[in-house]
Amino acid sequence: MGQFIQLFVDGLSNGSIYAVLALAIVLVNQATGLVNFAQGGMAVLSAYLTWWFAEHGIALILAILLSVVASFLLGGLVERFAMRRFEGGDPDTAVVVTIGLLTLVTGLCGIIWGYNYLTFPWFFSTGAAFTVGGITISWWSVMSVVVIVVIMGLLQALFAGTKLGLALRAVADNPQSAALSGLRVGRLLMVGWGLAAVLGAIAGTIIAPKLQMAPQMLDEVLIYALAAVVIGGLDSPLGAVIAAFAVSVIQNLVAVYVSFIGSDLKIIVPFVIVVIVLALRPQGLFGRKQVVRV
């Protein structure tokens, strides 16, 4: 029993890594209607920016803030100068462009900062943990879960309760119609990408100290995050987070309790879940079903 609970808690801890990135993917989808594969790359770049600021003697908390601001601007610029020309056309084209951006951005990080693992400074040791009833919980996990809950609350408030959030959703849904209602579509898309980049920055910055920092550090995380988004529903922040935790916990349990899978094959677990969910509920477990009428 103790082992089961420990595996469960470790799963939640890992899941919070996937959840942060999954949230960023949901945000971009809500604000632009696209699945943004570049999200992982943008998060990595932001993490490097935080690191770089910190290396230059800026206090970590300030370095994070600077990186968040820089990421917001970069996200907006990426929309304006890379995505803009593809937005009117086939969404599949735009998605392929985001895959290209992912390769480009991680490659740039590699050129600038190299592919060696770097140590990311943090407020406390990421190994620090406490024990409750025989279960070890790391402070880092507690922190990341708190951050996720806060972000989720903010996103929910933004999209459901504010005029800006409503405008972002309208632009993603039907840009032509949005313009006819007086919305400045281009500017709102830039804001949407900027906000997504901010989420990416937060994701990259809290993940980096846990993993070791390298341009490829989020490649695997991105795959799990995408799986979580597909399972939870592209339009549901809460769904994506729950799915991220569920995927990670199930994966952990299966690796230990199903002997023929073990830790070597555990990577297939999320994908088996994805296939099952897509077959039974294509909009995701928490997604809203799209009804199309004419």
Added chain:
Amino acid sequence: MTLLELESVTAAYGSVQVLDGVSLSVPDGGAVGILGANGAGKTTTLRSISGTVRTGGRIVFDGADIRGKRPEQVAAMGIAHVPEGRGSFGTLTVRENLRIGAYLRRDRRGIESDIEFLLDLFPNLKERYKSNASALSGGEQQMLAVGRAFMARPRLLLLDEASLGLAPSTAKVVYDAIARLRRESGIAMLVVEQNANLAFRVVDSATVLETGRSVLSGTSAELKGRDDIRRAYLGG
């Protein structure tokens, strides 16, 4: 006083010339119809006004030349366009669609009372208030599109083929509601409609387009009295 004036307006999609000299005018508070066959350029005329197609000629709204302005700038000047196909935001609820219509307004109370007014005008929408627009029937979506445009409190409403895809009885309900909207709000309207009988429920006069040119204008009574018009657009 003239609110909107089009003078020899031209427009093309790529190399295909669609408008080849359209002239018409809408008086302040008036309602004008645009009649014509498929492909005559009715929709493109509206699009040239709202800035969603590249145009030549002169388009003057409230004394200012608006040709070449972007759609959001045109909207900000007080022109609301109900596009062909309704342009609903399918993933937004009925209420959210209406709030997007009022995006440029700042008067909270006015917005809420206008929503009340619309729900009274379109009782169907009241029942679907919290549903996603994509779940609405065609008629309900058309009502929502008209409502969304009204929420901007425009001075001029551009209405494109509101009867498209609707059962005749539903189309009548929609047009009667639009006529009531006009009576109670005094908003000027430019109404594109293939079914002239429906258009005459709302408009006082109309312009007939043929292959991208305006060929004839007249009051509703004049046009209804002409045999050729009756045969071509009023079903005998």
